[in-house]
Amino acid sequence: MTDAASSESTSDGADSRPMSTDEIRDTYADRASWFARFDWLDRLFTGRYRRPLFSQASGRVLDVACGTGVNFPYLPESVDLVGVDLSPEMLAGASQHLDGLELDGELREMDAQELAFEDDSFDTVISSLSTCTFPDPVAALREMERVCRPGGKILLLEHGRSDVGAIAKLQDWRADSHYESMGCRLTQEPMEHVAAAGLNVRDARTAVLGILTLIEAEPADEEPDLADEAAEPAGE
Numbered sequence: 001m002t003d004a005a006s007s008e009s010t011s012d013g014a015d016s017r018p019m020s021t022d023e024i025r026d027t028y029a030d031r032a033s034w035f036a037r038f039d040w041l042d043r044l045f046t047g048r049y050r051r052p053l054f055s056q057a058s059g060r061v062l063d064v065a066c067g068t069g070v071n072f073p074y075l076p077e078s079v080d081l082v083g084v085d086l087s088p089e090m091l092a093g094a095s096q097h098l099d100g101l102e103l104d105g106e107l108r109e110m111d112a113q114e115l116a117f118e119d120d121s122f123d124t125v126i127s128s129l130s131t132c133t134f135p136d137p138v139a140a141l142r143e144m145e146r147v148c149r150p151g152g153k154i155l156l157l158e159h160g161r162s163d164v165g166a167i168a169k170l171q172d173w174r175a176d177s178h179y180e181s182m183g184c185r186l187t188q189e190p191m192e193h194v195a196a197a198g199l200n201v202r203d204a205r206t207a208v209l210g211i212l213t214l215i216e217a218e219p220a221d222e223e224p225d226l227a228d229e230a231a232e233p234a235g236e
């Protein structure tokens, strides 16, 4: 990150009045038709990043905050997909997407911060442009880690504050109004959330002037079971 972009501590838009989960749901109810209409535009700009990242998914795959299903076409046809989102209106778009693809999939309305799945129940967990809207992004990332099996993949495409000073300043200027209209923290720092959640990052890179971050991670190593360790005889 350049000095110009990193030197100031600024609002990410949510500081003064963070939205509740219900308010975020209402915001996306209003925005769902807009997302469906401009799907093609999103794919034009982000498709080149989604494709290499999400084509690595395999096995049983969870797309957290799948929205209108923009990621689905980039997944291998062999995966067994579950898409979850808070917004029924966004999921209606995802359902249309799924119908047009050769993918086995199901969609469920669910809060990313409290996933209703067993521990270690997915081989790959993916999520895109989502941590910016979660009221508690670290809780959602910890849930992604919980449901991903040890050695599985957590693949994230996130956006945040640019590395380029002039762009970052423009984002700072827009942050409050953007959050009010979209429930999205334009200037978040995705890697800070990932670090706070304790994911084991295997690779991370930025693109588009540092606005996009592509993250390949896996669940952190299991905590050693202290009770077992205590029971073992000490080495002679």
Ligand SMILES: C[S@@+](CC[C@H](N)C(=O)[O-])C[C@H]1O[C@@H](n2cnc3c(N)ncnc32)[C@H](O)[C@@H]1O
Pocket: 021, 024, 025, 028, 064, 065, 066, 067, 068, 069, 070, 071, 084, 085, 086, 087, 090, 110, 111, 112, 113, 127, 128, 129, 130, 133, 134, 135
């Ligand atoms: C900007 S859209 C991104 C959608 C899609 N992943 C994409 O890349 O286009 C953010 C999505 O996050 C969903 N969302 C926000 N908070 C959520 C939560 N707590 N649990 C599940 N989904 C949530 C919204 O409903 C919306 O569909």
